[in-house]
Amino acid sequence: MRVPIIGVGAVASVGRDADEIFAGLCAGRGGLGPMRGFDSGLYNGKQLFEIDDRPEGADRTLRATGFLLDAVGQAAADAGLGDDLSGVPVLVGTGLRELRSAELWWRDGAPFGVDRLHFGTALRERFGTADTLTVSNACSASLYTLALGADLLAMGEADTVIVAGVDSITESMHGLADRVQPNPPTALRTLDVNRRGTILGDGAAAVVLRGEHVKWPGGRLWGRLRGVGMTCDAKHPTAPDPEQVAEAMRQAHRLAGTRPEDIDMVMLHGTGTPLNDLVEITAYGEVFGEAAGGPVLTGIKPMTGHTSGSAGLMSLVTTLQTMATGKVPPLVNLDEPIEEAAGLRLVRAQEAKHEVALAQVHGFGFGGVNAVAIVEGS
Amino acid sequence: MRMAVTGVGVALPGADSATALAAALATGRHPGGAVEPAAVLGKKGLRYKDRATQLGLCAAQRVLTDSGLLADGALTVDGTRTAVLVSSNLGNVDTVCRVVRTIADEGTYGVSPMDTPNASSNIIASEIAIRWGLKGPNLMLCNGPASGLDAIRWGAALLRSGRADHVVVVGVEPDNEIARGLVGGPLVDGAAAVVLEHTEAAEARGATVRALIGAHTRGLDVAGTIGELAEVESEPAAWYAPAAATPSLAAGLPVHDLAAVWGELSGALGVVQCAAAVGALDAGADGPMWLVAGTDSDDGVATLVLRPPVPAGVQPAAV
Numbered sequence: 001m002r003v004p005i006i007g008v009g010a011v012a013s014v015g016r017d018a019d020e021i022f023a024g025l026c027a028g029r030g031g032l033g034p035m036r037g038f039d040s041g042l043y044n045g046k047q048l049f050e051i052d053d054r055p056e057g058a059d060r061t062l063r064a065t066g067f068l069l070d071a072v073g074q075a076a077a078d079a080g081l082g083d084d085l086s087g088v089p090v091l092v093g094t095g096l097r098e099l100r101s102a103e104l105w106w107r108d109g110a111p112f113g114v115d116r117l118h119f120g121t122a123l124r125e126r127f128g129t130a131d132t133l134t135v136s137n138a139c140s141a142s143l144y145t146l147a148l149g150a151d152l153l154a155m156g157e158a159d160t161v162i163v164a165g166v167d168s169i170t171e172s173m174h175g176l177a178d179r180v181q182p183n184p185p186t187a188l189r190t191l192d193v194n195r196r197g198t199i200l201g202d203g204a205a206a207v208v209l210r211g212e213h214v215k216w217p218g219g220r221l222w223g224r225l226r227g228v229g230m231t232c233d234a235k236h237p238t239a240p241d242p243e244q245v246a247e248a249m250r251q252a253h254r255l256a257g258t259r260p261e262d263i264d265m266v267m268l269h270g271t272g273t274p275l276n277d278l279v280e281i282t283a284y285g286e287v288f289g290e291a292a293g294g295p296v297l298t299g300i301k302p303m304t305g306h307t308s309g310s311a312g313l314m315s316l317v318t319t320l321q322t323m324a325t326g327k328v329p330p331l332v333n334l335d336e337p338i339e340e341a342a343g344l345r346l347v348r349a350q351e352a353k354h355e356v357a358l359a360q361v362h363g364f365g366f367g368g369v370n371a372v373a374i375v376e377g378s
Numbered sequence: 379m380r381m382a383v384t385g386v387g388v389a390l391p392g393a394d395s396a397t398a399l400a401a402a403l404a405t406g407r408h409p410g411g412a413v414e415p416a417a418v419l420g421k422k423g424l425r426y427k428d429r430a431t432q433l434g435l436c437a438a439q440r441v442l443t444d445s446g447l448l449a450d451g452a453l454t455v456d457g458t459r460t461a462v463l464v465s466s467n468l469g470n471v472d473t474v475c476r477v478v479r480t481i482a483d484e485g486t487y488g489v490s491p492m493d494t495p496n497a498s499s500n501i502i503a504s505e506i507a508i509r510w511g512l513k514g515p516n517l518m519l520c521n522g523p524a525s526g527l528d529a530i531r532w533g534a535a536l537l538r539s540g541r542a543d544h545v546v547v548v549g550v551e552p553d554n555e556i557a558r559g560l561v562g563g564p565l566v567d568g569a570a571a572v573v574l575e576h577t578e579a580a581e582a583r584g585a586t587v588r589a590l591i592g593a594h595t596r597g598l599d600v601a602g603t604i605g606e607l608a609e610v611e612s613e614p615a616a617w618y619a620p621a622a623a624t625p626s627l628a629a630g631l632p633v634h635d636l637a638a639v640w641g642e643l644s645g646a647l648g649v650v651q652c653a654a655a656v657g658a659l660d661a662g663a664d665g666p667m668w669l670v671a672g673t674d675s676d677d678g679v680a681t682l683v684l685r686p687p688v689p690a691g692v693q694p695a696a697v
Contacts, residue, residue: 042485097499097520099474106475106556107482114560117467118522120677130598130678133528136499136520151539172477176494179486232516234507237495244513367504369516
């Protein structure tokens with residue numbers, strides 16, 4: 001499989017579009033800030049990676065929807081598709097849908113209806129498409145929809161597909177994590193011995209995929225999707241398990257027809273929770289074996305926060321930009337790597353220069369849903 | 379390669395099988411009763427699971443048994459080749475809303491960490507995977523009124539793309555004060571499920587083909603989507619569709635409106651339609667059945683055709 005990726009878009013705490021986000025990441029500039037949308041008096045953890053779009057202060061409904069429309073619009077424009085996407089399926093991966101709006105509706109009486117809990121209504125209004133899908137697959141959701149989008153093209157059901165991911169932080173998710181973190185993390189520290197957990201972030205990302213055999217007039221070719229593996233741990237609702245995480249990596253390579261030693265860069269899921277990082281690096285070591293010291297390893301969550309359902313595609317968009325520029329954003333906040341990561345080529349402190357032709361992107365989520373994508377540069 | 383429905387699981391108020399579902403639908407009246415998960419699954423392990431997850435597990439247990447994928451408590455097929463797709467819009471909305479209210483009233487000390495898994499909408503799909511070791515692709519669809527038929531479509535896509543050999547599709551909606559507030563009335567408080575497989579896979583393990591999966595469409599309105607369907611499918615023998623879609627359907631045929639019996643079905647609708655249609659086919663009804671979820675006032679309309687299985691002894695023409 002070599003599915004052309006012909007457009008990208010993103011919005012996050014660190015930037016309003018894909019270029020601004022990438023520039024921020026390469027500069028080591030994170031988006032962590034004082035909590036804006038929630039009452040900080042209620043929480044131990046008073047910092048989040050929020051998108052600063054509420055100058056008036058008070059929270060409001062449908063922010064996730066706005067981020068999604070923004071990212072999809074950017075990607076469509078980048079691919080030269082314009083604003084009329086009738087006939088173009090749009091597949092959205094999300095962890096939290098518009099559950100933040102449901103919270104504001106129930107708690108504060110904000111106007112909100114069930115027709116906007118999923119994103120089809122807004123996507124149709126804005127872009128005219130009725131073939132939309134909201135997949136609520138926790139933190140690997142947008143890599144899951146990436147797989148579905150590629151499958152749809154392979155089956156010949158569409159010529160062009162837009163795949164997206166989005167989340168705005170819900171107070172319930174932050175609150176439930178905060179409940180068990182009397183000493184919450186003040187920074188997200190992927191793979192660091194002193195990592196103390198993850199910190200949530202707002203974000204959306206989108207890519208435009210084109211059928212392999214579809215002629216198109218040109219425009220930018222960001223790269224090609226080679227394969228996406230997807231598995232389920234079937235072990236525990238919240239704790240990850242290395243067996244099926246490793247299997248997702250192997251499956252991705254089988255589908256892509258590639259080998260671990262071909263990989264130049266791994267974009268980690270890297271949530272900064274004690275267990276995720278350990279499971280991820282253990283599974284990586286198991287799958288890569290003697291090739292584990294080959295690729296450079298990095299991740300974006302220390303700077304974007306854990307953007308949940310959009311995280312996988314946010315990582316993919318960053319990867320495509322790395323391929324285009326040869327610049328690899330660093331894992332900031334990584335002072336002392338865990339023992340299991342010894343000998344690996346972790347990109348630390350500042351951006352690295354590295355030619356990346358083939359990369360592996362990780363996304364794992366609650367419910368043991370694992371997805372791994374392999375992408376090659378143009 | 380053709381795809382088939384090889385099992386049906388029903389956990390609806392007053393209906394615990396495809397046959398009972400089709401019979402209750404024929405009466406046009408709510409059969410009464412409620413689904414009691416402890417009676418289906420046993421009490422063990424249910425305590426912290428939300429209502430939607432419990433209902434989904436009930437339908438999943440029944441469909442795994444009915445299809446023969448589960449026998450004597452063990453899977454009869456490779457769990458890594460078995461996918462799970464669940465459709466639900468309101469599934470965990472009650473947990474999320476309850477937690478945010480508790481935080482406002484009592485701070486985070488008032489919330490229970492046991493709610494954490496339920497704050498993630500895919501809890502239903504992951505609990506089904508965990509209970510029976512189903513390690514294939516695991517998807518939670520929350521896609522509005524057409525979501526249930528979307529789940530069937532994407533389940534079939536997982537078979538076609540070779541990502542799975544067996545697909546368990548579940549549609550479930552819980553009834554509670556918060557969900558009612560959002561949809562404006564009582565919900566079904568139940569679930570239904572089907573198993574999808576290639577006919578070759580079904581044949582290889584000796585499973586019964588209950589219905590063949592025909593074409594699907596998704597579009598802006600009812601008339602357009604069924605018009606597209608008519609280009610590739612033979613005339614329907616019956617409709618399964620929301621009442622609001624009826625004006626766009628060919629007159630003179632039975633129209634089965636499940637919401638008239640069970641209340642709002644939301645994301646469960648398409649899967650319950652499939653279960654009911656298979657129940658009718660099991661009882662000897664004529665096919666094909668045309669299924670419609672979503673109406674002209676929704677964000678999209680999905681359709682699906684279910685055809686009767688080829689009768690035993692009748693060999694399809696070689697292709």
